[in-house]
Amino acid sequence: MSIIPATQRPDGTWRKERKVKTGYVPQEEVALYESKGKQWSQKPVGPVGLPPHLQAQIKAKQEKKTTNAEIRKASKSKCVASEGVLAADRILIPKTSVNKTKPTTPTETVEDVTNSVNKLDIDDRNTDKLKKIRNLRKKLKEIENLDQKIKSGELVNPDPDQLKKVSRRNGVIEELRVLEES
Numbered sequence: 001m002s003i004i005p006a007t008q009r010p011d012g013t014w015r016k017e018r019k020v021k022t023g024y025v026p027q028e029e030v031a032l033y034e035s036k037g038k039q040w041s042q043k044p045v046g047p048v049g050l051p052p053h054l055q056a057q058i059k060a061k062q063e064k065k066t067t068n069a070e071i072r073k074a075s076k077s078k079c080v081a082s083e084g085v086l087a088a089d090r091i092l093i094p095k096t097s098v099n100k101t102k103p104t105t106p107t108e109t110v111e112d113v114t115n116s117v118n119k120l121d122i123d124d125r126n127t128d129k130l131k132k133i134r135n136l137r138k139k140l141k142e143i144e145n146l147d148q149k150i151k152s153g154e155l156v157n158p159d160p161d162q163l164k165k166v167s168r169r170n171g172v173i174e175e176l177r178v179l180e181e182s
Contacts, residue, residue, distance in 0.1 A: 129179060136176040143169045 006017045
């Protein structure tokens with residue numbers, strides 16, 4: 001145990017003498033935390049020993065660079081906002097570069113692109129068709145299982161929904177046949 005003697009605060013009041021464990025530092029004497037950014041901003045601008053008027057010039061150049069960067073960033077965000085996002089498709093329109101000297105020739109023709117898009121549409125339709133066939137087969141299995149349970153006596157009093165499901169069997173078979181033929 002050690003004793004911290006009575007001390008006077010900056011406002012003129014006195015702190016009491018206190019007994020504390022060794023190594024304890026009172027809260028009022030702990031240095032305030034400074035972030036790395038704050039410490040970095042307080043560093044000297046130029047090398048040690050540089051005259052103050054040159055330091056001011058260097059600092060002015062750095063501030064000009066940051067303001068220019070902020071202006072460019074703001075104008076870039078305005079350009080993106082003006083080009084916009086298509087509401088229906090949510091597709092971002094690409095911004096063309098200003099620094100290009102010669103126009104580029106398209107690598108794919110319009111017909112190639114439309115053909116590839118049409119192929120994708122056909123593939124999507126085929127997958128949708130396959131999914132529908134799979135679901136109809138699943139429904140048909142469920143209907144047949146339900147019908148067997150009713151006929152065997154496992155289900156003595158079927159619900160009206162179950163009876164309605166069994167009655168739809170022919171419609172499901174017909175729909176399945178139409179999808180498989182097309």
